[in-house]
Amino acid sequence: MNNTNGKALDIARSYVNAIANKDVEMILSISAEDVVCTSPIGQTKGIERFRAFHDGFARMITNLTVLAVYGDDEQAVVVYDAETHPVPHSIIAELIKVKDGKLACTNVIYDATPFASYMATVQPH
Template identity: 30%
Template sequence: MTTTGSAVEVAETYVRAWLGGNVDKAMGLIADDIVCQAPSGLVQGADAYRRFLAPFAGMVISGELLGVYGDDNNAAIVYTVDVPFAKDFHGAEYLTVEDGRITRAISVFDRAASMQAGGQA
């Protein structure tokens, strides 16, 4: 199920890009001053966000976007991925979009599988 709105469109394009391994396309939707709250801590700025996103996106064997919900300003995405350390690894993000770019992200996932495998997610 997908609702409509500009944030929904940005969020869907963003997640489909990195699920498909295209980090550059995903980063094209990230604001320079993004602030991300993640299980591993606070991530500030586009360069830091790329260092956060790229290793994980590079591990994705397969992924599925389960849903995008939101409006013109905010969107929530839910996905599942297979990565070397976990099958059906679920995640969700709550994104704030301004002027077509993601300015804030709250990333939610269970770090237990990553930590058990020695990952840094």
């Protein structure tokens, strides 16, 4: 992977900055209509489910620090430290693939254990 330029790298930078700024509309504007997101909580398909995924994450974030962004024209990797209401620090990596100039899929990698522990303490509405 070339870490200095490329379409996927540019999209990855825009994507992770939009996550940090809780700018869900920006995330959607660079994503394909049939975007696929796979994470420890499951897989979402389509722009509306991707919106719901990022709306929920944006509500949880208190701070996000970008640690690394590498990529080329077809794929990129972003790594960031997410400070959230339920978990003080979670290191997250995402493998992003781009097709036709849009974010086509992302594989989100993190330790879900602390989030599961938190969810066990939350009372259902």
